[in-house]
Amino acid sequence: MIWRESNRPPSSGSLATGSGGHCVPVRSSRCLTHRRCHSAQDRSMTQNKGLQIVGLGEAVFDIFEEETILGGAPLNVAVCAHQCIAAAGGAGIVASRVGRDALGRQLIRDFESRHMETRYIQIDDDRPTGKVLVSMKGNQPDYEICKPAAWDALQMDGRWVELASHCDAVCFGTLAQRSAVSREAIERFLTAASGAVRLLDINLRQDFYSPSILDTCLQWASAAKLNEEELGIISPLLNLETSNSAGACTQLLQKYELNFVALTRGEQGIELHNSSGMAQAPATSYPEHPHADSVGAGDAAAVGLMIGTCLGCSSDETLELAAHLGGYLASVPGATPKLPAELIRRVGLTRTD
Template sequence: MKKYKDNKSAICFGEMLYDIFPDGRLPGGAPMNVALHLHQHQIDTHFISSIGRDEEGDSLLKMLEERNFSTRWIQRNPAYQSGKVYADVSKNEDVSYEIVYPVAWDYIETDDQLIELAKETQIFLYGSLAARGTNSRHTLLTLLAHANTKVFDINLRQPFYDRELIQKLLQHADIAKVNEEEFSLLAQWFLGKESEETAENDIYELAEKFKLDTICITRGSKGASLLAEGKLWHQAGFHVTVADTVGSGDAFLGAFLSQMLHNKNPQECLQYGCAVGAYVASQKGATPQVNTQIIQDFFK
């Protein structure tokens, strides 16, 4: 994998919102979750998003400020409400979502300062959901043209994606992170594969097709696989009592990227990401307090 210099820095672009549960609400949105995990791992992290001028927006900003996370790049939109997702967690291993549309993060605007930020920052993380609307998609593509290492957290959410959109976003990526179900769909779309099983050859083939340096496939409780440095790496899952799986994939990715930025080898990055993802699945909510000491204790 690429070697990174001392100024460890990241941008996360996209949605911030409230996940609404039957018993209350929790802050969420994949890029915000990843940003918070990167921040907890001492990475200089910038988050680009937009929220409404409403109680939910005020509350989300307060939450970030309480975690000493910069809100400089979070825009306020008076015309649209802050994001909301209604989560069904009745099946612990298979959370489903109803995502409100349109909301403020569908209207993220670009400017020269954001372009300069993209040029100066080491990694730029983005997903497919924030590209569902024309405005934010235009901003995203503008910034990707200037970004350095580009990390595509595919994160498919029905009905807000199609083959054309995913292909366009993959063409910009250096690193792609998917789960098994998402990889199966990519293999069907772009490699003409019919089987839902992930064959090792398919991983190499997809990387070659889209000139990806790295592909990471998360497998839930079974761990994860990684194509990096021209070979495949595997990590078994850690056994935990699941509280809920909301945000566990985001925790994995934030932890994985933090180790990548610290120039750890692929196996170390994969193991640490899986450990943090499992730990978060054992806690309530997407972004519980996590640090290296907590994870070292968890290993024990």
């Protein structure tokens, strides 16, 4: 199945350009160093500390007709990232908030079973764990996001201050900012994480966004990812004066001084725009499960973009990883499946110490 998505300075992470060659880490000692990004079998860890990739924002349960599974873009990012980097000492981490209820306890148990950190998941005594009702229209998911939810009350507590100060990458979106309280916490986290890759995955949902929120998020970000439908929506909202997607991406890049803008284009693959121009990767397909959906495919692609950026991979290498992760997620049900060993090997991070 081919996946589709539904509806600054070098210290923030930047991508090398071109194909082949060696990957040169572009961040401080927080980033992994390794030998060759374009040859997954040759990549290796040379530091004791692995990458820390944070999904910041909503943590929910996706309620399908026949099952209830973990969801929410930041949560999906963290689960996928953890599987990709845990063997090398890294961690995918969720910074979110759940209710003191059955679903909240279920989420914590699920994370513990995946050997994932739970101490950055806050517990709310008054609001329920978030839920999203998901229905499929063809291959595209449609979402009904329940309100209120615990993630409407995110707090920048001491644990988050510590996490923001040493994480390598953080992925955030617009949905969790439907609440002013959570918006403030997200801003404070991103400000404290100024040395990390700060990827805005736009993920427009219902009417939980505005020109002001989009503009502010892009100012907080060091990079952005979106799909063609989202680009068409935000272009007039942000006064991007262009009639083609490449021009709009270039304007985003320049207007907000981003290190890159990634555009997912369904069957046309994925593009990456940076100061050196544009790189492209074709769509990647995997054998399709009978109940496959595209939920989480874009989140997995975001993981590939962040890993490649932290490792200093070329644009081509980074896009290839993003396309494979997104392509696999589109071939299976749900947004948080167990990744096959061959896909994790493609990431190629293994310890040598």
